[in-house]
Amino acid sequence: MLKRHSHEVVLAGLTALAIVVLSLQSEQFLTLANLLNQGRLMTEVALVALVMTFVIASGGIDLSVGSIMGLSAILLGTFWQKMGIPLPLAMVLTLGVGTLCGLFNGFIIVRFGMPPLIATLGTLALYRGLAEGISQARSVRGWPEWFQQLGQGAWAGLPVQVWILLAALLISGAILGYTRWGRTVYAIGASETAARFAGLSVGRTKMTIYAVSGLASSLAGMIFVARVSTTRSDMGTGLELDVITAVVLGGTSIFGGKGTIVGTALGLILVQVLENGLLLAGVKGDGTIVLIGMVLIGTLLVSAFTENRARA
């Protein structure tokens, strides 16, 4: 148990240490109100990161998530305000387009055998370009109260989006850890050829993963709009790097075949704790980014060494 999950244990220890040290630095840090607010702030990155764990564990990568988020924000505004579609329907349509964007990623990767890094680099530019082109730098405001609840309200003591996040966490954890489909994802990541010979539906599984990645990015985009009450075409710029950082920090191998939802959750919490705690302790945000970069490289360095030793 300890050996198999050594990365998660190290990470949990690191997170606990950070929480103890930071709560000594600032009294505001370890308060319920602050922690709930942090949960609210991390939901958008977290939703995308949960699905990105599947993407990376299957040996792929999706750089276009931030662009799909921005495009979804713009489309939601356009459908609702410019085209006069009722908001609930506009939300469904937006999620549909987000899923289609992801499906398109999956399609060009599976059907044409494009390397995921480059395919999604292309769609990163394409989807962001569509968001910029459609919005023409105009934003949509005046969202109804019920919609803003999605990003600003609370339900039974927890922020609304944290409920969504918890549900996503449970579902994704169960699927990746305990189902046949989840093991298929690992098998594809470990060796696509072997998975194919084992009769697994490699193509369809990958398409599904990328489609869900698009769906999650789109949902994150809507929550973002509800939280800040406006739309901008540059929403989600750089999201892909935050997401990949959390997932890789969580122990998912960038080569695929390895990684857990628990690890990703810990990675997300560690990043958020550092960002918020250091800010409250008086460190400027930029110093925190440096630390996160160092933690990322440092954790992988330790992992690489322990793995080498285990193999020797």
Add this chain to the structure above:
Amino acid sequence: MTEISYDFPQEAPRTNRLRRILRDYGHELLVALAILVLLLVVGAINPRFVSARNMTSVFSGNAYIAVAAIGMTMVIVTRQIDLSVGALIGVLATISGTIAVSGAPIWVAWAAPVVCGALINAVTGVLVAYAGIPSIVVSLGMMAILQGGLISVTGGAWISDLPPEFLLAKMTVLGFPMPLVWALVLTIAAAAWMKLAPFGRSLYLVGGNAEAARAVGIPVRRRIVQVFMIHGAFAGLATLLFATQLQVIQSTTPPNLELLIITASVIGGVSILGGTGTVIGSSLAAVLFAAIGSALIFVNVSAYWLRAFIGVLILLTVLADVIRRHREVAKGA
């Protein structure tokens, strides 16, 4: 991944020379053709687009991307990637500018980014080659460190009052703007080096088949560190062209600059799977999307669509590459 594009010197009959150029530089010629068509079509719609003044400002303003893409191309040819180059250029610009206003000799301000670029990237290279951490992850971490470090140190302040003799990008050689001359000279030099010098040629083997490279005695790990250092030096050269365009140096770089530079390499025909691609292609690609950006304005299409065009361009380029590879495999080449 088993195919290696490693040109062994061979005697070719004269009659086949044209065909060989077409085969070896097919992609580069295609990009060049695209530029030509763009210039002709948009020039016909709006002649001011092809005016010497517009052309000069467009190409010299974007020359730094071509220069940075030279190093990136070498990195990708060896099957690595570097996401930190945008942040690196920001750091190097501030280093260079700080030295320039400190009263030190100008050559120090010019040399510093090149040397520092190589040294900073040596760290990335060592972590990739010797610690075995994938370059995409190392460079992601480096990007955070460089970006955050820059803002923490400078506090976001701009450097102004740069001495006029520091502003390299505004100088001319025989009437040609310095950035253009640099991009041209560096591209040709790097292309010749990668085609003719044993060291340069070995990069293709390292990326195409690391096992084979090791078997023929190429020190693969050391090569990877060296390539990252050379790439850092080119980032330094690019910085000199980028940071001296204006009178001030900001402590931020254009967002997603690293992706723009990678895009130039990819559209130029570098395969992300390593082992193929030339810097001539990447420089032509930098020219191409500088031209597209300007052309959109001249044909009255909102510049907000630029990124969508570039996205389609990337996908088409990669698609062409994939199809060509399939055909080569089918032919048994």
